[in-house]
Amino acid sequence: MVWNDVVAQFGPSTIGGLAFGSIYALIALGYTMVYGVLRLINFAHSEIFMIGTFAALFVLNLVDLSAPLSGLALVGMLLLLIVVAMAVSGGAAVLLEQVAYRPLRRHGASRLAALISAIGASIFLQELFALIVIPDVFHRPQQGGRLPVPGPRLVNRDVLFSIGNANVRTDQLIVIVAALIMMVLLNQLVNRSRIGRGIRATAQDPEAAVLMGVSIDGIVRLTFLLGGAMAGVAGVLYLMEFEVTNYFVGFALGIKAFTSAVLGGIGNLRGALLGGILLGLIENWGAIFFGSQWKDVIAFIVLVVVLLFRPTGILGESLQKARA
Amino acid sequence: MSRKRTLAAAAVLLTGGLVLSACGGGGTTGSEAAGGANTVKIGFAGDLTGKNSGIVIPGRNGARLAIDEYDATNPPVKVELTEYDTQGDASQAVPVLTKAVTEDKIAGLIGPAFSGESKAADPILEQAKVPNISQSATNPGLATHGWKYWHRIVANDNDQGPAVADYLIRTRNAKTAFVINDDQEYSVGIADAAAKEFAAKGVQVSRDKVVKGASDFSSTVTKVKAAKPDLIFYGGYAAESGPLTKQLRDSGVTATFASGDGSTDQTYIDAAGASAAEGAILSCPCVIPIGAQTGRLKELADKYKAKFGSDPEIYFSEGYDAATLFINAVKAGNTTPEKINDYLASAPPLDGYSKTIKFKPNGEVEATDVFIYTSKAGKLAYLGKSTDVK
Structure with a gap:
């Protein structure tokens, strides 16, 4: 390893890591919120993200872009895509809770049962897209549902500015800024608003929250809606950046996002942000020294080391502590 | 404890039975098949x-x-x-x-x-x-x-990897190459064969590996940019080579992108996008009857x-x-x-x-020609036999 190589790769790796880490962070929010309120790992959340990418692709196919956009048209299109994907993914998450988790909760089933239900829902959604939605709705009967579905170019890859030898492109900046905005908004909502107080109260002590007049079912539904909506935004940004999606896209990303949530402290909103961005950076920095095939190994070694010293993650576990 | 042991015994019996029945079935096949x-x-x-x-x-x-x-x-x-x-x-x-x-x-x-x-x-x-x-x-x-x-x-792949490498050396006058692959059986084989041929012909080789199923290749792209190679060879399938090509081009890498038969189809071009895939060199030991074919093909x-x-x-x-x-x-x-x-x-x-x-005694075919294809305006196009194309 030549020192010059490390210097040449450090800047660009950092930008790439920040952009991909922002997407991890957005997905991680969904895992973290549901865990904070229900103490449940919603393994089907990765499919909520997958649905978000397809919602965005569906709108882009309808609009039928002839050329990449810029300026106000781009901002407008992004807002449209984000609103649609948030609605579709949020709706899908609420429906998922209704079908896969609520009946179990009603009957006081164990957490293990809910976990199995989550895995079942995840497989169901993947196959639903591979066998029906992609071939029929996205008109790919010939290729079938398991091949990647390409999307159009939404934004040009222009270099906006450079920091040292690292070029920052428009698309990367959009991903980072949009993810940050969404996370600040969500943080404000949970920490400052009335419904946010309901979420925090339920996370802290569900029984006391009920006594204070909080509707648990309502709060749980809201939690899934918000987490799903964030996954929808992640779906839009992913599709804009990579311009391709498939029925399986949530799997690898979901594992990484879940890891981010645990790294930052699961149940903690700011932890998800920190964990996601850290994971993105660590992966790319590790790749400079050891090669890209070691990305995952490095990421998980860091996770294990962090958990050895801070078993509840970097920022600690619970949702209400997000204030501190 | 005793229950566990019973279960284990039952499992052993069951698997044993399965293996036996499989063997029995396999043994009779030869004589019965197609019988008259x-x-x-x-x-x-x-x-x-x-x-x-x-x-x-x-x-x-x-x-x-x-x-x-x-x-x-x-x-x-x-x-x-x-x-x-x-x-x-x-x-x-x-x-x-x-x-x-x-x-x-x-x-x-x-x-x-x-x-x-x-x-x-x-x-x-x-x-x-x-x-x-x-x-x-x-x-x-x-x-x-x-x-x-x-x-x-x-x-x-011991024929295909070196054949593409030779073709690239002959036509691109390359001094440096960057070889990338994922960890699947086919990918490692063809990438190693190509890298070996590059090195043998005096081309300086750098390498990186990607993870199968990954979507973000920014760390690999960064390495390629730092190495400034004349050409890039990828061993693997279209699911990764397509997005990788797109991300390389988006970051301003203009070096020739080449890959083997795992990427020689429309899926690769669709995933990379027509403009990013344009001019990519795709090899195959197979003959695809497309483009300006004449006669029997x-x-x-x-x-x-x-x-x-x-x-x-x-x-x-x-x-x-x-x-x-x-x-x-x-x-x-x-x-x-x-x-x-x-x-x-x-x-x-x-x-x-x-x-x-015509088969050799070990089952390999005697003719080992490798053919070169490229991506032209979003479609796969035929260039010719690897030893003949200019």
């Missing part, structure tokens, strides 16, 4: 519905076309094609092909399409004495097991279009030729697996659409 009936069953095995089905379905279509043509002539002994979907997965190929040899009693098999599944499933065919011809499994290791019933009708392409309504794609000609070999065996009066296998070893060379086919 006027139809001979030939199987086709490969990924027909999975992620890489794009490079398998055309071969299936080729086999289907050849067999339908033959059966339409009302021969005394017809050939019947049975399809086996392995999803390209070794763990699925084994049970599916066990069923093919024990229950369906196929007399021959076209496939399995990929190297990994071939390695796992070919011993079953060998044990059941069923001749098999792969149209696309290119890992060199497959020929080293001493299998008597195994054949393939394409050159292996054009005739074959027209037949394909008439029957399947689209342009022929990768491994179509090879699927057709593999089926023709079996058909010729049947025509010559061979209807049992054993006799068909003898025919494959001793028959005169077949003047196939893809090449002249």
Whole structure:
């Protein structure tokens, strides 16, 4: 390893890591919120993200872009895509809770049962897209549902500015800024608003929250809606950046996002942000020294080391502590 | 504790029973298959519905076309094609092909399409004495097991990797190359073979590996940018090579991108996007009848279009030729697996659409030509034989 190589790769790796880490962070929010309120790992959340990418692709196919956009048209299109994907993914998450988790909760089933239900829902959604939605709705009967579905170019890859030898492109900046905005908004909502107080109260002590007049079912539904909506935004940004999606896209990303949530402290909103961005950076920095095939190994070694010293993650576990 | 022990004992008994019954079934296959009936069953095995089905379905279509043509002539002994979907997965190929040899009693098999599944499933065919011809499994290791019933009708990766490397060195005047691959059996084989050839010809080689199924290749792109290579060779499949090409071009890397047969189809061009894929060098030990083809290949392409309504794609000609070999065996009066296998070893060379086919004793085909394709305006285009193209 030549020192010059490390210097040449450090800047660009950092930008790439920040952009991909922002997407991890957005997905991680969904895992973290549901865990904070229900103490449940919603393994089907990765499919909520997958649905978000397809919602965005569906709108882009309808609009039928002839050329990449810029300026106000781009901002407008992004807002449209984000609103649609948030609605579709949020709706899908609420429906998922209704079908896969609520009946179990009603009957006081164990957490293990809910976990199995989550895995079942995840497989169901993947196959639903591979066998029906992609071939029929996205008109790919010939290729079938398991091949990647390409999307159009939404934004040009222009270099906006450079920091040292690292070029920052428009698309990367959009991903980072949009993810940050969404996370600040969500943080404000949970920490400052009335419904946010309901979420925090339920996370802290569900029984006391009920006594204070909080509707648990309502709060749980809201939690899934918000987490799903964030996954929808992640779906839009992913599709804009990579311009391709498939029925399986949530799997690898979901594992990484879940890891981010645990790294930052699961149940903690700011932890998800920190964990996601850290994971993105660590992966790319590790790749400079050891090669890209070691990305995952490095990421998980860091996770294990962090958990050895801070078993509840970097920022600690619970949702209400997000204030501190 | 005692309950656990009972369970374990039951499990051992069960698996033992399964293994025994599988062996019993396998043993009887050879003699019973095709016993006097006027139809001979030939199987086709490969990924027909999975992620890489794009490079398998055309071969299936080729086999289907050849067999339908033959059966339409009302021969005394017809050939019947049975399809086996392995999803390209070794763990699925084994049970599916066990069923093919024990229950369906196929007399021959076209496939399995990929190297990994071939390695796992070919011993079953060998044990059941069923001749098999792969149209696309290119890992060199497959020929080293001493299998008597195994054949393939394409050159292996020890031919393909160096052939592309030589072509690139000859035409691009390259001084530095960057070789990338994922960790699958095929990918490692072809990338190592290409890297070795580059190094042997004095081209300086840098390397990186990617993870199968990844979507963000920014760290690999960064390495390539830092190395400033004259050309890039990727060993692997379209699911990764497509997005990788796009991300390289988006970051301003203009070096020639080259890859092997795992990327030589429309899926790669679609995933990379027409502009990023433009000019990419894609190799294949196969002949795809596209573009400015003339004569017999054009005739074959027209037949394909008439029957399947689209342009022929990768491994179509090879699927057709593999089926023709079996058909010729049947025509010559061979209807049992054993006799068909003898025919494959001793028959005169077949003047196939893809090449002249004559098997070596180890099952490899004698002709090891590699062909070069490129992406032109979003479509795959044919350039020529790797040693002839300029």
